[in-house]
Amino acid sequence: MGMRLLKRFSTFTCLEKKVSPNSLKSKTKNVSSQHWLSRQLSDPYVEKAKLMNYRCRSAFKLLEIDDKYKILKPGQIVLDVGASPGSWSQVIAHKINSNGKNKELLTGTVIAIDKQNIYPIEGVTIFGNMDFTSEEVQKKLMEFLGERKVDIVASDMAPSATGIRDMDNENMLKLCYSVLRFSLQVTKNSGIILMKLWQCGDTKKLENDICRFYNNVKVVKPKSSRSDSTEIYLLGREFKGLRS
Template sequence: MRDPYVEKAKQENYRCRSAFKLLQINEKYQILTPGLTVIDCGAAPGSWTQVATNLTNSHAKKEGPVGKVYAIDKLPFYPVEGATVLGNMDFTIDKTQETLYKLLQGNKADVILSDMAPNASGIRAIDHDNIISLAYTALQFALQITKVHGTLVVKVWDGGKSQQFEQNLLKFYDNVKVIKPGATRDESTEKFFLARGFKGLKIN
């Protein structure tokens, strides 16, 4: 009840407080700008999607370039104005990726977002392993569907495998930063990897 971001989310019509994490990341690094194509993985209930539609102008409410936002989640969730919502769909499945490619009409995305987390067991080591596994799934997806020079934002919980994940990101991206936005709760071990400058996949 004392969380200022919960109240702020209500005031600004965001579906949950996590919207402010992405807003704070963007404020510092300007990863979302009008005209970009964004894919939000594990998007429900849709607060990151709301931020992405506003910042890319995919709802065409402002003058200037109009972006595209695609939001995917296993759960069904309410539409977000300016986004193509793919509810009841698992982004790791080939069929979902084929659907996305059709919607993208052969184009690729500028930014992949993943605020996904597994259901917490309360056992830190298990939870860390599970979220790292999800992070690799998001990375694998991003490698297939991101434009060269594109960006990936992915959440993890801190633990022993984070450093190796960062090393693997550096194989594919020019620059990787570890970010803990101000809106992250003090007791949380979560952090975000911001990987920029996708190098593309070299075909031998």
Template sequence: MTKDKTGRLHVTVRSGRKRKLSSKLWLERQLNDPYVVRAKREGFRSRAAYKLKEIDDKYKLLKPGMAVVDLGAAPGGWSQIAAAKVGAVDRKGRVVAIDLLEMAEIPGVIFAQLDFLDDEAPEKLRAMLGGGADLVMSDMAANTTGHRKTDQLRIVGLVETAAAFACEVLKPGGAFLAKVFQSGAEAELLAQLKRDFTTIRHVKPAASRQDSSERYLLATGFRGQQRP
């Protein structure tokens, strides 16, 4: 353990025979990430919680009494923030989290292990919400192959599908927030969002690593009618 230029302690992970260099670098970055350390200290399940918190602090998306859908929610950092902001624990608001993976219980959050791509998913979600959603949010990322163009298409395709799903369950005036990665493949996605929402913004919270192309699309003012 050493100190970096700012005087903070820096953990160095030793290389082992069974540990790949990429794994070593990832582990070292995690151990030295101030947001990871802070999340553990403050009881959040992931550093991603601070990304949503920072976006909400700026744009005031989450309000008491709202109905929120968290797509690809596991391990639950975003659901934790949403539940606290909308008053889900006190049953003022409601948060429904869905994921293909299991997720440990979060107070105030209704969890369903299902695929949002299933034809019956929107109907099931509206039943759990007791109506439409005010916000659909997604911090999902598609599995990568290492081939840049293929990965860009996968990432954008996932967001396009999530946006189409949001239009199935959002109330008029609702919002959609999703993670994307900066690329040249977003034109069709942006056109789709501009048709369905009044305002589109690109957002990069401070909790997103500066060396990452990760950013978020925030679409507000859903124009459509909740579909039957």
């Protein structure tokens, strides 16, 4: 029954069509780049990340979520999907003690994966330059885990934006369902899933699908997430396992 449930997700038809955006006009790109630079320069979290030695401001989103929901604990096994440049992995490594700096606590395991290269992080096993959505790459992750199950699958992954809203939303949802399908195979009972999503017409459908497998599902919008962004996070706790 479990495998049939997994296959049903792969038939999410509106996400299966291949999206290959045309190149955008250079003028649009320039305006977008200028807006991004201006926003970065005025963002207090960017400077705070530098001061605290985090690789980017996204670290504070995970820190906020963990402060409120207490999901990260010493000794856990955590998969960080879409990890580059590594700020979430930095937070996770400290929280679960995968770097072994606190000898009195259990030592956890962090596995970070991204299509881009990730520079080494103490206490983190890195799968860099690898596409998580690839079956071959997922097989490698499964082989690395062996008989072990994961406590948390955390995804801050997002597709490259095209500027075409419907296309971007479809690409984002496709990534989210890829994370969910893999999570169902590797997460231990009572485990957790945390994934980034852009609010769109299918947000509720994804939330409902997560509810089928996790007892407690919440929509989370950290304060450090920019107010003008449609970015939200779905947090599913208490994984029920694959059952009918």
